[in-house]
Amino acid sequence: MPSEWVFLVICLIPMASGGTTAPPLSASPIVFARNLFRVLNEENPPKNMMVSPAAARSAMTLVFMGAGGKSMEELRSKLILGAANKTEIAKQNMETWIDECSCAKKGVILKLVTRLYVNSEDKIRPEFNTKAMDFFNAQVDPLNYLQPEDAVKKVNKWLEKQTFYTVRNLFTPEDINPDSSVMLVSSLFFRAKWAKIFPVENTKVDDFWINPRQRMELPMMQQIGQFRYGESKKLKSQILQIPFEKSNITLMIILPTDIDGLPKLEEKLGLVDLNEVAAKSLLKEVDVTVPKFRIECEVDLKVPMQKLGINRIFEPDQADLSGLFADKTPQRISEARHKLFLNVTETGCETAPETKDIKPEVIKDNPDRKVFKADRPFVFAIRNKKNVYFVGHFSKP
Structure with a gap:
């Protein structure tokens, strides 16, 4: 991997929930990780399994930025985002990213990969994409749901490139149809010695x-x-x-x-x-x-999120994405895919073999x-x- 490449490091530490029993700010991601791992273990048979709580929480926080009403408050509560408004939560994310961006200089590369896809006929609020890019290194992209093969090729090619060809074939044409709404894609590339x-x-x-x-x-x-x-x-x-x-x-x-x-x-x-x-x-x-x-593992995030109490954003008659769409049309998160790859060797994770004699x-x-x-x-x-x-x-x- 060329040394001149620059990687964007995003480590999201959202604000704490209100109330005396809520975890403090610094503990929120750790508590969410425990909760997510617990509900995944309730579902999975005894086979290799892996999830990135940091990447999954980041992706759902991006959804929170586009949610409104009860959908927004449900996400706020279950993601342990705290009582601050959206702008403050986004700024908190960015401030944490600035604090952690030296990770790459320390020899660890963390690249958070997040994107929302919508039907090309739907209009997006321009300010949403601005905040998504500024604070989450993410954006909303249009797809033609009437041409599933082309849409799948576009998404899979983008994800492969973002993860340096370690995560492949996330979607198939059968996953996309005219009834598809918002598709959430989440991954995390990790490289360290x-x-x-x-x-x-x-x-x-x-x-x-x-x-x-x-x-x-x-x-x-x-x-x-x-x-x-x-x-x-x-x-x-x-x-x-x-x-x-x-x-x-x-x-x-x-x-x-x-x-x-x-x-x-x-x-x-x-x-x-x-x-x-x-x-x-x-x-x-x-x-x-x-x-x-x-380990290569794919998780349908809808299942564990619903077990954690995040339901409204996935339901056609309950989801409120008024902060994402310019027009008031019924929209929901129809797909929430999370795929990861990890390779543990003598030199580290996803690293080149050591050439010098030890x-x-x-x-x-x-x-x-x-x-x-x-x-x-x-x-x-x-x-x-x-x-x-x-x-x-x-x-x-």
Whole structure:
């Protein structure tokens, strides 16, 4: 990837909800991430799954900017956006983006990808696109719903380019018809190098236990070093944080003690946020073994959003998008697609292979060294204290 490319980094920290029981401003994205992950786990069968709470919340906040009436207030409440007006919420987003834009200089690239598509016959309020571009790096684009093949080609080509050809084929022609209304597209491109890469020569094929009776072989990366490590009796799990280079973002892995302990772990995680889990880990010397893995996951955001209590914006007779459309016509969010790709290797996530020789370290005996071997289904999250960029579980190679 050419070094001269410039990436737009958007980390959205909306304002807190009103009331004494609402989370503070800084906690809102973390609480939303917990809630979203919880409702997704209620739906998904035991297969690899991943979502970006940061990107999903950003996309729905953009919808909030175009919503009115009860639709707007429902989004405000469930997204934990707070009592401020739309302009202030948008400014807060922008201010947070300015604060976080140095992420790219620190070696981590976060590119938020969001767009709304509408029927080419519908008229959009010009001021909406202005705010969308200024504060969300997004916009509304017209599509000819009477020509679904051309429309699909346009959307898929745009998304592929925005995610550097890691996310492909989001829509098919069957997804678009004359009755389609507003289509929401959301993704997040992430690229980062480990603070300390895993030596390629240490990667060995080993067993990964899918369940107590079934196992598969896959490449397992290994290194010994200083990592934040913890053990939780409440979660019945080990916790490990692997830092990325020149960044406060880490990959956190929560590993159940039992091979079949993932469902119970995720049930318990529905009651605690990831900052609480991360706080249980302290810097220790750890012998780390984790698998190389790739996940490509598509989520229909309508399903988890409705489980979170966001309903009106998807219903033809209830949705109010008066802040988006110039004319008063019945419109709703008919599609809300969220697709992600993540590739975890010895060098990091979506990074080029390391070309320089890495001299093997001399490791001294340490009876207090911890052992962390992720050879069974686990929860993972790419996060910092402010936001959760990815969260999911890896259960089968």
